Amino acid sequence: MKPTFSGFFTLNDLDECNKKNVVFLYGIPFERVKTTKGGSRKGPKAIRRQSEEFSGVSAVYGASISESDYFDLGDIHPIKEKKKIGQIWEKIYELDAKLIVLGGDHSITFDTLSKADYDDKTAVIWLDAHADLADEYPEGVFQSHGTVFTNLKAKKNLKSEQMLLIGGHAYTQTLGEYEKIQSKEVMFLSAQQLLTNSKEGLKFIEEYISKFERIYLSIDLDVLDHSYVPTLATSEPFGLTPQLVLEILSLILPKAKYVDIVEARFTRSNKIVLDLAVGFVYYILEQWEEIK
Numbered sequence: 107m108k109p110t111f112s113g114f115f116t117l118n119d120l121d122e123c124n125k126k127n128v129v130f131l132y133g134i135p136f137e138r139v140k141t142t143k144g145g146s147r148k149g150p151k152a153i154r155r156q157s158e159e160f161s162g163v164s165a166v167y168g169a170s171i172s173e174s175d176y177f178d179l180g181d182i183h184p185i186k187e188k189k190k191i192g193q194i195w196e197k198i199y200e201l202d203a204k205l206i207v208l209g210g211d212h213s214i215t216f217d218t219l220s221k222a223d224y225d226d227k228t229a230v231i232w233l234d235a236h237a238d239l240a241d242e243y244p245e246g247v248f249q250s251h252g253t254v255f256t257n258l259k260a261k262k263n264l265k266s267e268q269m270l271l272i273g274g275h276a277y278t279q280t281l282g283e284y285e286k287i288q289s290k291e292v293m294f295l296s297a298q299q300l301l302t303n304s305k306e307g308l309k310f311i312e313e314y315i316s317k318f319e320r321i322y323l324s325i326d327l328d329v330l331d332h333s334y335v336p337t338l339a340t341s342e343p344f345g346l347t348p349q350l351v352l353e354i355l356s357l358i359l360p361k362a363k364y365v366d367i368v369e370a371r372f373t374r375s376n377k378i379v380l381d382l383a384v385g386f387v388y389y390i391l392e393q394w395e396e397i398k
């Protein structure tokens with residue numbers, strides 16, 4: 107049997123759910139072009155399995171998960187089931203629901219967020235070591251984990267102010283991306299700014315969020331320092347601590363409608379990244395419970 111995220115009910119038929127304010131979760135076990143070590147496609151299954159081992163009662167977590175409001179929709183194929191993603195969004199807007207998506211590599215963010223609704227009060231925030239703002243990556247490839255936010259900005263006609271990259275610390279893979287950040291094609295708060303003066307950094311995030319009503323949030327686990335997530339395909343030194351990520355999340359989550367967690371590549375001997383991913387999911391649920 108396929109594992110369900112612990113605390114969630116399996117929901118095979120969307121029409122069966124008519125409850126307001128619920129949380130949906132699905133996985134996209136998918137990697138597009140790979141220039142780096144593969145394996146993030148195994149994330150959804152492994153994270154669900156790890157959720158069964160995880161202690162939700164700790165100094166960080168209360169035991170307040172109310173399981174009747176959480177529904178696991180299983181895994182979705184981003185190309186063959188494009189239509190289904192659109193239908194899920196319709197349901198989410200109808201029920202005032204929220205969505206958590208487990209990747210997959212970072213390209214899967216585009217599969218879901220390109221089907222979402224946007225207005226002037228909507229912002230896209232991504233936590234990431236890199237900008238993912240290439241026009242093509244690798245050369246000749248226009249849809250990959252390196253081009254996600256270029257594609258989303260163009261497709262949805264988003265303004266520079268509507269896009270914020272947080273925690274970049276190796277933030278370019280190409281010179282073009284560096285120029286885009288320099289010329290403020292998106293807003294940017296680096297890992298170094300946050301680590302040097304976290305008070306200032308968190309204040310910047312708080313002020314940014316106050317201008318918006320709805321946030322779509324993408325967490326690339328490589329925003330964490332290399333030492334926490336050495337198994338990732340593209341982890342980098344001088345990144346954020348888990349504690350700082352939690353503090354950032356607590357500011358963003360009250361307005362977040364969507365959160366994805368991507369690039370959870372692990373090895374047989376090191377599965378720490380799976381615990382971090384599960385921990386973030388429970389933290390997200392707790393923060394959302396508080397604003398109900």
Ligand SMILES: [Mn+2]
Pocket residue numbers: 212234235236238251326
């Ligand atoms: Mn990324």
